[in-house]
Amino acid sequence: MVSTILPQFPKFQVNVSLFHDVQNSEDIRLQVAELPFAFVDASVIVSQEQLFAAVYRVLTDLTYNKLRTKTIHSECLLALSPTSNIGEAFNRFGIQQGSTDLVVLQIVEVGQESTESANDIVKGTEVEFNNDNLLHTYNEQTLRKIYKLDNSFQPKTTEGFSQALVNAIQLRGL
Amino acid sequence: MxxxxxxxxxxxxxxxxxxxxxxxxxxxxxxxxxxxxxxxxxxxxxxxxxxxxxxxxxxxxxxxxxxxxxxxxxxxxxxxxxxxxxxxxxxxxxxxxxxxxxxxxxxxxxFLGEELPNNAGFSNLKHFLWMYNKDGANAYDPIVLRTLYEVGRQVGLLHWNDYCHGDLTTSNIVLVRDIHNENSWQPHLIDFGLGSISSMVEDKGVDLYVLERAILSTHSAYAERYNKAIIEGFSSVYKNEGEAGLKKLNELLNRFEEVRLRGRKRSMIG
Ligand SMILES: Nc1ncnc2c1ncn2[C@@H]1O[C@H](COP(=O)(O)O)[C@@H](O)[C@H]1O
Incomplete structure (x- = not known):
């Protein structure tokens, strides 16, 4: 698990885990509303940068603007999305029936950490949440469609691709 | 502050x-x-x-x-x-x-750019040209002319895609050294605080004029050749786009000339 605090938002702790070969996504999906996590299908996560850019957006909206959804974790899914349609964000970024690779994200107030960990819920193989481990699970075509990237945009590297998603995340709904 | x-x-x-x-x-x-x-x-x-x-x-x-x-x-x-x-x-x-x-x-x-050697300052176009304008340096070094051509290309690409910078000074062009070739500099445009989406030749003509004036005011002895290199780079982008590109280029350069004349008149009166 990657556990971090964003320097501008020291009141919040951010925990991220990555799981491969997840076997119980259907079960998780049924209780997703009650669980204090954001379960993200790893096929739409390219890089740490993309995920943490969304976290930054959630924390700025929470602190200076307003949240558009009911919880900080549903807001994480919205923050990943390039549009403000909440249903669409859930469908595209949330856990799906057949999800086999999951990014599990949690934002908690420091001092209020829950005892429940992603490991207690997800049946799968935990690997480190890093760019190398995301490389094999993301789907560029799906992401191009979701983020409406022009065909003429052909970055040479994964970082170059990731940057376009970061840009979209900063600008959603503004 | x-x-x-x-x-x-x-x-x-x-x-x-x-x-x-x-x-x-x-x-x-x-x-x-x-x-x-x-x-x-x-x-x-x-x-x-x-x-x-x-x-x-x-x-x-x-x-x-x-x-x-x-x-x-x-x-x-x-x-x-x-x-x-x-x-x-x-x-x-x-x-x-x-x-x-x-x-x-x-x-x-x-963060883009770097400190130029011998305390020549931060690697924006202004400091870069100053560095080559010093005694003992060659103001027309091929590196300089190539860099200016690339500056022109960046502006050309911007305009061809219908964006305008709005404040195209030599400080708003940052040069980034090529990691594979220390004599090669890639210009990056910064500060789009006054930038806009615009297909108007007037806005583009003004961009070119502002850049030309910036070069003229700080590097006057070499400005003619410098500005020529920039316009060559600028034009190359449009010339690459066939008939339509050439037509737009002519329109734009004509307007640039008009903006320049207006500027000259203003400075004669003022
Ligand atoms: N991305 C950047 N990389 C390096 N220096 C920058 C960058 N952006 C701005 N600066 C510096 O800050 C000055 C003012 O920025 P600006 O207000 O955007 O014109 C510029 O003239 C540069 O010296």
Whole structure:
């Protein structure tokens, strides 16, 4: 698990885990509303940068603007999305029936950490949440469609691709 | 700079983000920091030299707070949007956006450029040309002319895609040294605070005129050849686009000439 605090938002702790070969996504999906996590299908996560850019957006909206959804974790899914349609964000970024690779994200107030960990819920193989481990699970075509990237945009590297998603995340709904 | 602005931005960024002031304009103050706003430290590697740009638009006391807020949001958003659009256009070089908090008027950008050798200053076009204008240097070094041609190409790509810079001075062109060839510099356009989407030849003509004047005022002895290199690079982009490109290029260069004449008249009267 990657556990971090964003320097501008020291009141919040951010925990991220990555799981491969997840076997119980259907079960998780049924209780997703009650669980204090954001379960993200790893096929739409390219890089740490993309995920943490969304976290930054959630924390700025929470602190200076307003949240558009009911919880900080549903807001994480919205923050990943390039549009403000909440249903669409859930469908595209949330856990799906057949999800086999999951990014599990949690934002908690420091001092209020829950005892429940992603490991207690997800049946799968935990690997480190890093760019190398995301490389094999993301789907560029799906992401191009979701983020409406022009065909003429052909970055040479994964970082170059990731940057376009970061840009979209900063600008959603503004 | 007013202590108030520093206090304000320090409070906003918290003491976890140390900042160094590098520029203060009418519209924005610019700082550098070595702290990334959201990537975990151990993921960036321990390159302690890494820097990020923080561009902050402070609240203006003389404006009504509501109007001030909405103006700041509008301008920060507009700059972010243009940078995001330009990022996706092939061969255009602009700084990458790291974060943008439009509610507080704060944009985080990739840091570009470097310190030039022999204390010649930061590697923007102005300092770069000065470095080659010094005694003992060759003002027409092929490196200089090639770099100016590339500057022209960047402006050409910008205009061909219907964007205007709005403040195209030699300080707003930052040169980034090629990692594979230390004699090769890639110009990057920065500061799109006055940038716009525009297909109007007038806006483009004015961009070219502002750049020409900037070169003329600080590098006057070599300005003619320098500006020629820029226009050659600029034109090459349009010439690459066939008939339609040539037509637009002629239209644009004619307007550029008109803007220039107007400028000359104004300076004769004024
Ligand atoms: N991305 C950047 N990389 C390096 N220096 C920058 C960058 N953005 C701004 N600066 C510096 O800050 C000054 C003012 O920025 P601006 O207000 O955007 O014109 C510029 O003239 C540069 O010296």
């Amino acid at each position: 007013s202590q108030k602005i520093v206090d304000k931005v320090s409070e906003y960024l918290t003491s976890n983000i140390p900042i160094k002031l590098i520029s203060q304009g009418a519209e924005a103050v610019v700082f550098t920091t070595n702290v990334h706003p959201y990537l975990p430290k151990d993921q960036i590697g321990d390159d302690s030299d890494v820097q990020y740009i923080i561009k902050y638009r402070p609240p203006k006391e003389y404006r009504h707070p509501d109007i001030d807020k909405s103006l700041t949001k509008h301008r920060t958003l507009s700059e972010t949007r243009i940078l995001a659009k330009l990022y996706q256009i092939k061969d255009i070089h602009v700084p990458k956006i790291i974060a943008s908090d439009v509610f507080n008027g704060c944009i985080w950008l990739e």
